[in-house]
Amino acid sequence: MTLIKSISGIRGTIGDRIGEDLTPTDIKRFSAAFGTWINNKSKSGKYKIVIGRDARTSGEKVSSMVSDTLRKLNIDVVDLGLSTTPTVEIAVTGLNANAGIIITASHNPEQWNALKLLNEKGEFISADEGAEVIDIAEKGSFEIENKNKNEIGNYIADETWIKKHIDKILILPLVDINAIEKAEFRIVIDCINSTGGIALPLLLKALKVKEIIELNCEPTGKFAHNPEPLPEHLTEISKVVKEKNANLGFVVDPDVDRLAIVCEDGSMFGEEYTLVAVADYILKNKKGNTVSNLSSTMALKEITENHGCGYFSSAVGEVNVVDVMKKNNSIIGGEGNGGIIYPELHYGRDALVGIALFLTHLAKENVSCKTLRNKYPDYFISKNKIELTPGIDVDKILREVQKKYKTQKITTIDGVKIEFEKEWVHLRKSNTEPIIRIYCESFTALKVKQLAIKIIDAVKEMI
Numbered sequence: 001m002t003l004i005k006s007i008s009g010i011r012g013t014i015g016d017r018i019g020e021d022l023t024p025t026d027i028k029r030f031s032a033a034f035g036t037w038i039n040n041k042s043k044s045g046k047y048k049i050v051i052g053r054d055a056r057t058s059g060e061k062v063s064s065m066v067s068d069t070l071r072k073l074n075i076d077v078v079d080l081g082l083s084t085t086p087t088v089e090i091a092v093t094g095l096n097a098n099a100g101i102i103i104t105a106s107h108n109p110e111q112w113n114a115l116k117l118l119n120e121k122g123e124f125i126s127a128d129e130g131a132e133v134i135d136i137a138e139k140g141s142f143e144i145e146n147k148n149k150n151e152i153g154n155y156i157a158d159e160t161w162i163k164k165h166i167d168k169i170l171i172l173p174l175v176d177i178n179a180i181e182k183a184e185f186r187i188v189i190d191c192i193n194s195t196g197g198i199a200l201p202l203l204l205k206a207l208k209v210k211e212i213i214e215l216n217c218e219p220t221g222k223f224a225h226n227p228e229p230l231p232e233h234l235t236e237i238s239k240v241v242k243e244k245n246a247n248l249g250f251v252v253d254p255d256v257d258r259l260a261i262v263c264e265d266g267s268m269f270g271e272e273y274t275l276v277a278v279a280d281y282i283l284k285n286k287k288g289n290t291v292s293n294l295s296s297t298m299a300l301k302e303i304t305e306n307h308g309c310g311y312f313s314s315a316v317g318e319v320n321v322v323d324v325m326k327k328n329n330s331i332i333g334g335e336g337n338g339g340i341i342y343p344e345l346h347y348g349r350d351a352l353v354g355i356a357l358f359l360t361h362l363a364k365e366n367v368s369c370k371t372l373r374n375k376y377p378d379y380f381i382s383k384n385k386i387e388l389t390p391g392i393d394v395d396k397i398l399r400e401v402q403k404k405y406k407t408q409k410i411t412t413i414d415g416v417k418i419e420f421e422k423e424w425v426h427l428r429k430s431n432t433e434p435i436i437r438i439y440c441e442s443f444t445a446l447k448v449k450q451l452a453i454k455i456i457d458a459v460k461e462m463i
Contacts, residue, residue: 004433005134009124011105011114014058022113027062031069031101032144033137034117037129038099039073042120047153048076050091050118052083052161053103054254055194055219058113062103066115071153072144078156082195082219084256085116086350087165092122093346094164104255107228108433110221123347124319162195165352166203168345174285175356176364181208183363186246188262190215190237192227194254196351203352207359213244229253229260229338230383231268238266248362248369252351258338259351261358263370271338272297276376278340278354279332281361283307288331291324293317294417295426295439296336299377315414316428322347336381380445382452385435386459394429394436397462401427404458423447425455 003012003019003026010030015021038047049070053059059082067077078095080088085102092100100118108114117125117133125133136142169175187209191197197217204212215237216224226233229251241249241262248269249262261269269277276299279290283303289310292300301311314324321341325333334341339349342357365372388394398416409419415428423442430437438455442448 006130009102009114009116009130010134011108011112013111014062014113024065027065027115028069028144029140030115030133030137031066032073032142033133034099034101034115035070035073035075036136036142037133038075042098046074046076047099048078048095048097050078050080050088050095050097050100051103052080052085052088052091052100054084054105054256055082055197055221056105056110056113056223056254057221058111059103059221062113062115066101066103067155069144071155073142073153074151075153076156077153078158080161081157081159082198083159083162084165084195084199084352086257086346086348086352087161087199089118089122089348089350090165090168090346091158091161092118092120094161102255106255107253107258109227110223121347123322124317126319126323162199162202166199166206169203169353169356170206172342172344172353172356174282174344174360175207176360177207179363180359181210183247183359183366184210185248185359185363186211186213186244188213188215188237188241188244188246188249189217190224190234190249190251191217191219192223192225192229192252192254193218193220194223194227194256195219196252196254196256199256199352200250200252200355203355207356209359213240213246215240223254227254229258229271234260234262234268237262238268242266250351250355256351257349259340259354259358260338261369263373264368265370267370269369269373272336272379272381273299273373273376274338274354274358275332275334275336275340276300276303277361277372278342278357279303280307280376281357281364282332282342283309286331289325289328291321291328291330291333293321293335294411294414295428295437296334297379297381297441298424299379302377313411317414318349320414379441379443380448382440382448384438384440384452384456385430385433386438386456386463388434388436392463397436397459398427400462401455401459420451423451425451427455427459 012022
């Protein structure tokens with residue numbers, strides 16, 4: 001496995017092969033590079049970095065290495081311990097810190113880990129900033145040991161921030177606890193044995209949900225199933241929702257920035273439609289623009305325009321979505337992987353605020369989860385990938401695809417997106433894995449399957 005350095009951070013499988021695995025050497029080197037970059041950028045004398053981790057088994061050791069390295073640079077560390085990605089983001093600004101590091105490989109399997117880097121706003125650093133950190137790391141332009149051995153950063157453990165995060169959600173004007181309480185929801189949650197198992201029960205109890213049925217909520221880091229919240233991995237919660245006669249189910253990924261929803265009949269609400277439903281609720285109460293990435297459903301654009309508002313698209317990646325949201329003063333945005341970004345709270349994907357807003361919407365609509373889903377335009381997305389081997393020129397393949405479909409509308413801000421009548425296909429290199437992602441959308445399940453097969457066959461032929 002190749003160590004991956006990208007806009008999404010530095011990630012890899014835990015191991016001892018330098019340059020291939022995420023090794024102790026890599027962890028210390030990139031922590032030192034980031035600390036040095038913050039030092040060079042801020043020049044404020046004394047620095048503070050917030051860290052937090054998901055529950056995967058390597059997390060405690062990685063966190064210790066990150067903390068020790070930063071402190072040797074005379075940087076103060078505030079350690080949130082077991083936390084969530086959006087909680088760390090909120091804590092950075094709440095603590096007036098210079099930066100943050102989230103120790104999580106997100107949806108990747110448990111043998112992976114990563115350092116996800118935040119700026120002083122609690123937002124992911126940009127691609128250019130990430131390139132600067134990587135350059136410092138690769139050139140070794142840092143000193144891990146402080147010249148003055150008596151100067152070492154302070155270490156502060158602070159495990160209060162999940163509650164503080166939830167408290168901030170509870171006071172949002174569009175979160176209606178009374179409506180949720182009156183709905184008397186019975187909800188099943190699957191937290192993949194990570195930190196959602198800490199955060200979701202606390203949130204749902206604070207929202208006065210009548211009954212919470214917990215699956216995989218002990219944060220052992222031993223994931224009960226594939227941690228990416230896709231339908232094929234959610235058979236257990238689908239079954240339990242039906243067996244327990246629950247109103248719905250919620251599923252989060254290991255760092256709690258993606259939200260999937262299961263309807264009362266065990267069917268999937270659809271990751272793509274998490275954002276659509278929440279955006280619909282927000283736009284009913286406040287007019288404004290929306291944003292999603294190029295690989296997200298056309299349904300958001302349709303819903304937004306139905307409310308008389310403007311829709312904008314961005315390159316894939318949270319930092320890109322946030323950038324377009326800020327430029328267009330958007331009031332809600334996110335990604336079709338169940339990522340909700342609600343600026344009134346903070347500029348980061350946040351499953352917890354997504355849950356609170358969705359439950360308020362469902363309670364006020366006073367319909368079943370399935371009925372709510374059926375209100376929205378029915379598009380079908382096919383998400384596929386092609387594994388890459390060393391030596392494959394992905395950029396050349398994307399150029400060939402662009403040439404093949406040159407008569408169609410093409411967008412190239414992130415890979416190649418080709419738009420046909422009532423359907424599209426988006427091909428791009430993954431930021432996190434050695435694969436080409438191929439996303440297609442059409443108006444029937446058969447049409448999208450046919451489109452996906454056609455494009456995958458064309459790419460394989462080029463390879």
